[in-house]
Amino acid sequence: MRVAVVGATGAVGSTILGVMRERSFAADEIVPFASERSAGRKIDHGDRDLTVAALSEDAVRGFDLALFSAGSAISAEWAPRFAEAGAVVVDNSSQWRMSEDVPLVVAEVNPDALEGHRGIVANPNCTTMQTVMALGPILHEVGIERVVMSTYQAVSGTGQKAVDELHRQAEAVIEAKELPPPVVYPHQIAFNVLPQVESFQDGDDYTTEERKCMRETRKILGRDDVAVSATCVRVPVYTGHSVSANVQTREEISPDRCRELLASAPGVVVIDDPANGLYPTALDVAGRDEVLVGRIRRDPSHDRCLNLWIVGDNLRKGAATNAVQLAELLHVRGLLGAARA
Ligand SMILES: NC(=O)c1ccc[n+]([C@@H]2O[C@H](COP(=O)([O-])OP(=O)(O)OC[C@H]3O[C@@H](n4cnc5c(N)ncnc54)[C@H](OP(=O)(O)O)[C@@H]3O)[C@@H](O)[C@H]2O)c1
Numbered sequence: 001m002r003v004a005v006v007g008a009t010g011a012v013g014s015t016i017l018g019v020m021r022e023r024s025f026a027a028d029e030i031v032p033f034a035s036e037r038s039a040g041r042k043i044d045h046g047d048r049d050l051t052v053a054a055l056s057e058d059a060v061r062g063f064d065l066a067l068f069s070a071g072s073a074i075s076a077e078w079a080p081r082f083a084e085a086g087a088v089v090v091d092n093s094s095q096w097r098m099s100e101d102v103p104l105v106v107a108e109v110n111p112d113a114l115e116g117h118r119g120i121v122a123n124p125n126c127t128t129m130q131t132v133m134a135l136g137p138i139l140h141e142v143g144i145e146r147v148v149m150s151t152y153q154a155v156s157g158t159g160q161k162a163v164d165e166l167h168r169q170a171e172a173v174i175e176a177k178e179l180p181p182p183v184v185y186p187h188q189i190a191f192n193v194l195p196q197v198e199s200f201q202d203g204d205d206y207t208t209e210e211r212k213c214m215r216e217t218r219k220i221l222g223r224d225d226v227a228v229s230a231t232c233v234r235v236p237v238y239t240g241h242s243v244s245a246n247v248q249t250r251e252e253i254s255p256d257r258c259r260e261l262l263a264s265a266p267g268v269v270v271i272d273d274p275a276n277g278l279y280p281t282a283l284d285v286a287g288r289d290e291v292l293v294g295r296i297r298r299d300p301s302h303d304r305c306l307n308l309w310i311v312g313d314n315l316r317k318g319a320a321t322n323a324v325q326l327a328e329l330l331h332v333r334g335l336l337g338a339a340r341a
Helices: 011-022 072-084 111-116 126-142 160-174 208-221 255-263 316-332
Strands: 002-006 029-034 042-045 048-051 065-068 088-091 120-122 144-153 227-234 241-249 268-270 291-298 305-312
Touching: 002 011, 002 072, 011 029, 011 042, 011 316, 029 048, 065 072, 065 316, 072 088, 072 120, 088 316, 111 316, 126 144, 126 208, 126 241, 126 255, 126 268, 126 291, 126 305, 126 316, 144 208, 208 227, 255 268, 255 291, 255 305, 305 316
Parallel strands: 002 029, 002 065, 065 088, 088 120, 144 227, 268 291
Antiparallel strands: 042 048, 144 241, 241 305, 291 305
16 A cells, blocks of 8 residues: 655654554555655654655655645645545545535544545544544433533644744743744743634634534534534643533433443543542643543533543544544555545
């Protein structure tokens, strides 16, 4: 199998390459693509060095699979070209997620949606991904009427430049130096909390990230009747998004049954002994593929509501790991390249 990794030098792309190595992904050849700036750069890939290429009309030919994480504009332009040339694209950007003929898939939640693909498959938004890992089993057991989610999102979710910005600002504060002006975020992120993830567009008072969480959750769960409300917040954490979710179910479910259900859900680990200080944190999940859930408790204001604390590594399960899992499923199910034609 010949695989293209587009955006291979970025935060998600380099994690994709790492996850492929860890899972011994069955690729005969991997070609990393990035911008012209990085062309020619060598990437250490365990037993071999990979050389970064720039995108061009000729370079897109002959791939079975292309894993994209170079932003929406690159996906808009180049994903259809790879697909037309015979590859199946797994795209991490938001460009294709809500297109009707593009499946939006979480490997453990709706893998069968892959069957209907027409060359492009979308990987969900990181915060949505980890939240539906916990919502899926609850939906199947007792149904869900409404979810109110508040997120606490790490800076690596914005990419490498944001990680550098937090680092520089934190260093300046600690050393009592003049702070460099914020470039990536509208305000200082070090030692601060920003109630804005991404941007406000066309007079909307919800951000683009909040709109994604609301729409994508319904699409993945396959339920337009699940009401979702989201507030997305950026916090000075390097890696690991946290979500506080208030879940109103159709039938009542006890916190104990919910714990039992999630403990047996694939890809989910329950850590829930708050009296002994045991609950998941962003630092616990960084570097892990599972989604960690804790603080499962009844909402005292509503019999059919539970509160959950859901933590995931935004670069791994929130992006790279799920993308590689989808690639594996496409391969195993015979949904790549010639098999699709
Ligand atoms: N970070 C997360 O937690 C996360 C989670 C889910 C989804 N995503 C999505 O994944 C995508 C990438 O995010 P990221 O955080 O990895 O960003 P990033 O660290 O800024 O990396 C961007 C990548 O795109 C490449 N690129 C830029 N311009 C290009 C061009 N003209 N042609 C080819 N490649 C180009 C960059 O190459 P150079 O190094 O040469 O500039 C780099 O490899 C975004 O769509 C993002 O929304 C991110």
